[in-house]
Amino acid sequence: MASQQILNVLVVDREMEAQQALKEVLTGEGWGVVCVSDPAQACEELRTHRIQLAILDVSPGTGGREALAALRALDRDLCVIATSSTASVELAVETMKHQAFHFLQKPIEPEEVLAVVKEAIRDRGLVVDLESRLNGEIGSRIRSRRHEVGLTLKQLANRTGLSVSLISQIELGKSAASMSTMYKLAAALGVKMSWFFETL
DSSP states (O other): OOOBBOEEEEEEEHHHHHHHHOOOOHHHHTTTEESSSSSGGGGHHHSOOOOOOOEEEEETTHHHHHHHHHHHHTTTTTTTEEEEOOOHHHHHHHHHHOOOOEEHHHHOOHHHHHHHHHHHHHHHTSSHHHHHHHHHHHHHHHHHHHHHHTTOHHHHHHHOOHHHHHHHHHHSSSSSSOOHHHHHHHHTTTGGGGGGGOOO
């Protein structure tokens, strides 16, 4: 069974419509969402909930910029995506000085926010499903090594006695390889089994 770690997101936005739109997009992915309208409450939410990522409106006059500074003082590792209804290079630069992960201009398209959150999950190691991440990384390494040594899926299947379908599923991160399968793949690819797990 997969070891699930649900991504918990704090949405801070005075506009209820924007807040609700973000909540729908994020919960649609199975992520936990806490919403607040008052930026001054953001730090309290961070103290009382396990929050990994915050989407914070820093538009002028909202108190968002002050909340960003306060959040950063409270948790230097928190991943923050800043949003604003005002197009301003100065504002974007200021948020980046507070180590915001990204700056999004309102109105935000659902695809855009999902792309940035998924980028944050990857880049910041905000692990959502530990087993899926491990399977994906091992699969990617197997595929890269297979290409490096110039083998097709069929050739690797012939070398290992495994089916093309199984190797393909492992490479795509959709199946976990057993220890004996890993041993066969390592031998066929000319690597030690430990190579699959280096730096994971």
